[in-house]
Amino acid sequence: MPMVAAVRGAPDPLLQLKAHIQSTKHRVLILAESTGRQSSLLDFLHASGLTPPVFDTLAEFLDSDEKVGIATAALNVGFGWIDQGIDLVTETELFAAGPTTRRRKKQEQVSDVEALIKDLSELKIGDPSISTWANSTLPVSPSYKSFYTLNTPTKPRCMCR
Amino acid sequence: MTLASFAVPTLSVGKRFTLPRPVGSADAVLLAQLAQRDKAAGRITAIVTADASDAQRLIDEMGFFAPELRYALFPDWETLPYDTFSPHQDLISERLATLWRISQRDKDQGADVILIPATTALYRLAPPSFLAGYTFEFKVKQKLDEARLKAQLTLAGYSHVSQVVSPGEYAVRGGLIDLFPMGSLVPFRVDLFDDEIDSIRTFDPDSQRSLYPVPDVRLLPGREFPMDEAARTKFRSRWRELLEGDPTKSRIYKDMGAGVATAGIEYYLPLFFDETATVFDYLGEHATVVLHGDLEPAFQRFWQDTKDRYRLVQGDPERPVLPPEALFLGIEQFHTRAKDYAQLAIRPPFGARRGTRFRRV
Numbered sequence: 001m002p003m004v005a006a007v008r009g010a011p012d013p014l015l016q017l018k019a020h021i022q023s024t025k026h027r028v029l030i031l032a033e034s035t036g037r038q039s040s041l042l043d044f045l046h047a048s049g050l051t052p053p054v055f056d057t058l059a060e061f062l063d064s065d066e067k068v069g070i071a072t073a074a075l076n077v078g079f080g081w082i083d084q085g086i087d088l089v090t091e092t093e094l095f096a097a098g099p100t101t102r103r104r105k106k107q108e109q110v111s112d113v114e115a116l117i118k119d120l121s122e123l124k125i126g127d128p129s130i131s132t133w134a135n136s137t138l139p140v141s142p143s144y145k146s147f148y149t150l151n152t153p154t155k156p157r158c159m160c161r
Numbered sequence: 162m163t164l165a166s167f168a169v170p171t172l173s174v175g176k177r178f179t180l181p182r183p184v185g186s187a188d189a190v191l192l193a194q195l196a197q198r199d200k201a202a203g204r205i206t207a208i209v210t211a212d213a214s215d216a217q218r219l220i221d222e223m224g225f226f227a228p229e230l231r232y233a234l235f236p237d238w239e240t241l242p243y244d245t246f247s248p249h250q251d252l253i254s255e256r257l258a259t260l261w262r263i264s265q266r267d268k269d270q271g272a273d274v275i276l277i278p279a280t281t282a283l284y285r286l287a288p289p290s291f292l293a294g295y296t297f298e299f300k301v302k303q304k305l306d307e308a309r310l311k312a313q314l315t316l317a318g319y320s321h322v323s324q325v326v327s328p329g330e331y332a333v334r335g336g337l338i339d340l341f342p343m344g345s346l347v348p349f350r351v352d353l354f355d356d357e358i359d360s361i362r363t364f365d366p367d368s369q370r371s372l373y374p375v376p377d378v379r380l381l382p383g384r385e386f387p388m389d390e391a392a393r394t395k396f397r398s399r400w401r402e403l404l405e406g407d408p409t410k411s412r413i414y415k416d417m418g419a420g421v422a423t424a425g426i427e428y429y430l431p432l433f434f435d436e437t438a439t440v441f442d443y444l445g446e447h448a449t450v451v452l453h454g455d456l457e458p459a460f461q462r463f464w465q466d467t468k469d470r471y472r473l474v475q476g477d478p479e480r481p482v483l484p485p486e487a488l489f490l491g492i493e494q495f496h497t498r499a500k501d502y503a504q505l506a507i508r509p510p511f512g513a514r515r516g517t518r519f520r521r522v
Contacts, residue, residue, distance in 0.1 A: 057228060058225055058226060058228075073222070073225040074221035074222060074224075074225070075186045075189070075221075075222050075225060076185075076186050076218055076222065077184075077185035077186045078185055078186070079183070079184050079185035079186060079187045079519045079520065079521065080519060080520035080521070081187070081190065081518075081519060082518050082519060082520060083518055088185075088186075090186075
């Protein structure tokens with residue numbers, strides 16, 4: 001199966017995924033690891049012109065005729081399921097990252113900024129973002145907040161206030 | 162939902178069928194299919210994973226493919242053999258809960274799929290009769306003698322505290338008894354009216370405020386071994402029988418006489434029982450055993466480390482130690498016990514052979 005990874009900085013980061021959906025005979029189910037991730041992934045997909053319907057369970061998707069769908073599942077690595085004729089695409093493939101340990105400690109669930117934004121290609125121009133390395137380059141007092149607007153995904157421009 | 166189309170052939174008792182590990186997370190599909198078939202046939206599926214992180218991963222992933230199955234993890238103590246501190250109470254609680262759920266089988270709170278990290282499967286355990294004998298339940302409107310309950314809780318190894326925050330603790334304030342049963346996710350507040358249980362409610366351990374009422378409470382033992390008079394006497398007599406040196410030189414031995422379980426007591430578990438059990442004794446006859454990943458290196462490493470540690474800690478009169486064979490199953494013994502079951506091995510593939518049912522995305 002070809003690459004489906006998002007391309008950072010490209011005008012349409014999801015070109016490869018879209019090409020794969022076009023060419024494959026399989027139906028494609030995109031999997032987000034949590035409902036929160038699912039909604040930000042949906043925003044990302046919408047921006048690229050993909051509007052997959054949301055499925056609560058795998059059974060619902062198997063019973064439907066939709067070519068593309070999105071669901072929540074803690075699947076680590078996706079695969080093509082030949083018996084069922086579906087491709088399961090997880091964020092591991094989408095962002096071409098190594099399968100990360102997604103397991104969180106039960107008792108100490110802290111809000112993890114990195115879990116909110118998986119990849120820079122998800123950020124759009126105008127999105128507010130706080131840099132974690134601002135402290136090292138800018139004199140930020142506790143009452144101060146620094147915001148960045150992203151002109152390009154790799155070069156943040158400071159808009160300190 | 163039943164996952165159609167079968168990738169796993171029918172397995173028979175005493176035989177081991179080997180499949181190459183499929184790509185990505187597709188092993189979860191194979192195992193979900195197997196577990197569904199086992200459940201229909203009244204069997205429990207026990208999955209022994211070479212890699213401890215695979216056990217948790219498979220629970221998460223199989224739940225997506227077969228959401229109707231009930232999964233239970235049998236976690237490790239997360240201590241090293243002969244460590245001088247005890248495992249976290251939450252882990253003991255989860256371990257006891259899992260063992261109890263295996264014994265419940267198809268009942269409401271039973272489990273269909275058990276995931277066990279390979280090295281954890283080597284640990285010798287308390288016999289199933291211990292769990293059955295030291296578990297008790299009570300309901301609303303039942304007569305309950307406060308003094309007797311306190312005695313029973315102490316017997317089961319629960320500790321008396323001023324404020325209940327974690328499993329294995331209880332507190333008594335007038336007619337209110339707060340207790341956090343082992344194997345439970347929430348603590349309970351039992352309101353006594355005279356000697357009758359007026360209500361049982363859960364409460365938030367952080368705010369200590371009551372939440373919602375429940376009809377009954379089940380109390381698993383507070384530890385993986387008994388602490389009553391008879392058990393402590395047995396412990397001391399077996400200590401004198403099995404361990405060399407003057408027992409009065411050891412604090413662990415003396416503490417046990419005074420009813421105190423010293424930290425690290427877990428590595429003296431065989432002294433509490435005439436015979437220890439293994440996780441296989443809990444599974445019973447009707448089960449399928451899955452060997453996931455490369456178990457051999459994991460077993461070898463564990464035994465090598467354990468023997469090294471044994472050599473290091475040997476000969477301390479304060480802490481005489483039991484030989485590793487008394488505490489853990491040998492690799493041979495593990496395989497002999499596994500032979501009583503139908504076995505499926507999922508091995509890392511050799512070379513490019515990957516099977517044709519799944520492909521890489």
